[in-house]
Amino acid sequence: MRAVVTGGGIVGLTTGIALRRAGFDVVVHERAPEIRAAGAGLGLWANALAVLDDLGVGDQVRAIGKPSEMRFHDPSGTLLETPGYDDRDHRYLLVHRARLLDVLADAVGRDSIRLDSGFEAYEEHDDHVTARFTGGTTERADVLVGADGAYSSVRAQLVPGADVREHDGHHAWRAVIPATGLTVPEDRLVVGDRRSRGGYVRTYDGHVYWLLNQFGSAPPTGSRKQEALDRVVHLQGDGPGSLLADLISATPEEQILHNQIMLVPPLPYWVSSRVALAGDSAHAMSPHITAGATLGIEDAALLGDLLTPGGDVPAALAAYEADRMPRYAQVARLSAEVEHAPTPQEFARAYVAFSHWMMAERVTA
Missing domain, CATH: 3.50.50.60 (FAD/NAD(P)-binding domain)
Structure with missing residues (x-):
């Protein structure tokens, strides 16, 4: 057949x-x-990895990924605890799409x-x-x-x-760049003000994947880099001069992906x-x-x-x-x-x- x-x-x-x-x-x-x-990094959870194992490609996928955890901080930098759940509920594999x-x-x-x-x-x-x-x-x-x-x-x-159709007002900016010249000691994801979320995650090959998105955003009118930098302040702890802002600033304009989220x-x-x-x-x-x-x-x-x-x-x-x-x-x-x-x-x-x-x-x- x-x-x-x-x-x-x-x-x-x-x-x-x-x-x-x-x-x-x-x-x-x-x-x-x-x-x-069409994109930068993505997360694969345990249920996807189980499928890929069964299809015979799990080891190859793990070889190009970095085990990571989806844990969030608030704007002050405090880790947001999730009682009742264990480490398995946070773990995923970060891979590069290409x-x-x-x-x-x-x-x-x-x-x-x-x-x-x-x-x-x-x-x-x-x-x-x-x-x-x-x-x-x-x-x-x-x-x-x-x-x-x-x-x-x-x-x-x-x-x-x-x-x-458009997910009205939902925009995202992201990129994967080498960590050259910047020290990224940990992964950090922040849930910020004005319905913003962002952060950065280290990849398996010495690069850094950064992302920033916002619900209820005004239509972007500036460059991709400037629009991302304008929203960093909503994360407070990752405000101007922060590592996330430094990562965005270090990214060439043409490498920054911007998407109006579609559904x-x-x-x-x-x-x-x-x-x-x-x-x-x-x-x-x-x-x-x-x-x-x-x-x-x-x-x-x-x-x-x-x-x-x-x-x-x-x-x-x-x-x-x-x-x-x-x-x-x-x-x-x-x-x-x-x-x-x-x-x-x-x-x-x-x-x-x-x-x-x-x-x-x-x-x-």
């Missing part, structure tokens, strides 16, 4: 690995001319990846689906997985009108008989819970578990949807509790409550 995956990002490549492991002939189509990262994509692309097999091949449309039949790509290429498959991100072209056909609205369904959505194409969410990649990897694992050569594809996709949609409804509720926490202490508690719940119900392939 044959599977076509659209999107050569983390979820698309992991889906390719999972379906190949399940026994499918797999091809991954990527619109860009190369496999490339290096992770290289590991996943190698595992899929570079000869199974079609670059410069954007999805255009599909035609669904009782016993197969035909997908059309730029340049006139067509693929006949038993199943099509749309893992093509928040602006998914597959979703546009499967669920018309479910366009990505996919709740969808009425994720699948048809032979087409399924996975990752951000189904549920792009705010990065303030640092779980988008982890949850998308779970999607890939479940597809690989349910879809089997010779099996009933429509039934497998229906089972996938029945599992995923209630889980993401709960993700949305817990994410909102974190976002709207009125104090730094309540933010920290809501965050660890989310991570504890997410890992307690983890999925493996």
